[in-house]
Amino acid sequence: MKNEEILNQLNDENIDSMFVYSPENIKYLSGFYPSSFAYLIIDEEPVLYVNSIDKESAEEKSEIETRDVVKLSEVKDLLKGNIAVESSLEFGLVQYLSDDISAIKTSKVFADKRKTKTKEEITNIKNSIGIAENAIMEIDFSSTEKFAAASLEFDMTINGSIKPAFDTIVASGKRSSSPHSETSMNRVETPIVVDWGAKYDYYCSDITRTFINTERQEEIWNIVLEAQKAAINTIAPGVSYADVDNAARDVITEYGYGEYFIHSTGHGFGLDIHEDPVISNKAEGELEKNMVITAEPGIYIPGEFGIRIEDDVLVKNNSEVLTSLDKKLDFLL
Numbered sequence: 001m002k003n004e005e006i007l008n009q010l011n012d013e014n015i016d017s018m019f020v021y022s023p024e025n026i027k028y029l030s031g032f033y034p035s036s037f038a039y040l041i042i043d044e045e046p047v048l049y050v051n052s053i054d055k056e057s058a059e060e061k062s063e064i065e066t067r068d069v070v071k072l073s074e075v076k077d078l079l080k081g082n083i084a085v086e087s088s089l090e091f092g093l094v095q096y097l098s099d100d101i102s103a104i105k106t107s108k109v110f111a112d113k114r115k116t117k118t119k120e121e122i123t124n125i126k127n128s129i130g131i132a133e134n135a136i137m138e139i140d141f142s143s144t145e146k147f148a149a150a151s152l153e154f155d156m157t158i159n160g161s162i163k164p165a166f167d168t169i170v171a172s173g174k175r176s177s178s179p180h181s182e183t184s185m186n187r188v189e190t191p192i193v194v195d196w197g198a199k200y201d202y203y204c205s206d207i208t209r210t211f212i213n214t215e216r217q218e219e220i221w222n223i224v225l226e227a228q229k230a231a232i233n234t235i236a237p238g239v240s241y242a243d244v245d246n247a248a249r250d251v252i253t254e255y256g257y258g259e260y261f262i263h264s265t266g267h268g269f270g271l272d273i274h275e276d277p278v279i280s281n282k283a284e285g286e287l288e289k290n291m292v293i294t295a296e297p298g299i300y301i302p303g304e305f306g307i308r309i310e311d312d313v314l315v316k317n318n319s320e321v322l323t324s325l326d327k328k329l330d331f332l333l
Helices: 002-012 023-030 055-061 072-078 109-114 121-134 145-158 175-177 214-234 241-254
Strands: 018-022 038-042 046-050 065-068 084-085 169-172 192-194 205-210 266-268 275-279 292-295 296-301 305-308 311-314
Touching: 002 038, 002 296, 018 023, 018 169, 018 305, 023 038, 023 109, 023 296, 038 072, 055 065, 055 072, 065 175, 121 145, 121 192, 121 205, 145 169, 145 192, 145 292, 169 175, 175 305, 192 305, 214 241, 214 292, 214 296, 214 305, 214 311, 241 275, 275 292, 292 296
Parallel strands: 018 084, 046 065
Antiparallel strands: 018 038, 038 046, 169 192, 192 205, 266 275, 266 292, 292 311, 296 305
């Protein structure tokens, strides 16, 4: 089904063949995630070219034909007609694909198809979420932020995560006012923003919880929770990305903290931690059934602290929050 859908879209785009290099896109189409140099050539049918290091594993796991890689200088002989590449492909590789690189197009076929998830992909994401949720219950805040992050990543690994979905964030005290603050060697203080995710069969999860212990922190935490609930209640097929973002943003603005909500309300994820769509008030487009997105509003007050709550949501007629963790986990402090 994936093959057919991608071939049909490439045909609609008047593309005769496509060179695919991203490991995530290779995994998406073939079921195999390469550990070394590999690429897909798509024309009448997709073919996976793999290095000898991966050959045995690829032949076992790939759902499409596999062959040995050829030299980059010979790849152009495998392509024909109107050629397309992913927009992320490095120029150093593009120049090997045609004598006339100005004629090479970019195609968003994989980004378009990966926006919605199959049943198998949703199951993998749920498994990834389960690993991440179990791990947070073992986090150790007794030392530094880095120690806490390491304890979380260790527990995810021993419970089946291939690796963290992204660099785990543990940002505490005043440092929590930066949404993507780098985890430091500072001792943990409150509030503590923990943003983490696992990878199961290369599919990500993405969760944030903020640990609080003062009335002022709880006041802001409650506003963020109300904003997140408003966004989640809006999520359904056909709803615009902007409407979901505005649902959260309006709540925070009503309480007088609009200037401190400094990022979008969410994003898609799957094989990559950030995929289409972007759930922003500037984004164009509408939610579709079986998209998986985050809902993660936040308030970040410079010099004071930040609060974020993030959950993963499957878009359906009655959208499903895939994360099952309590919103408040202060008992772990």
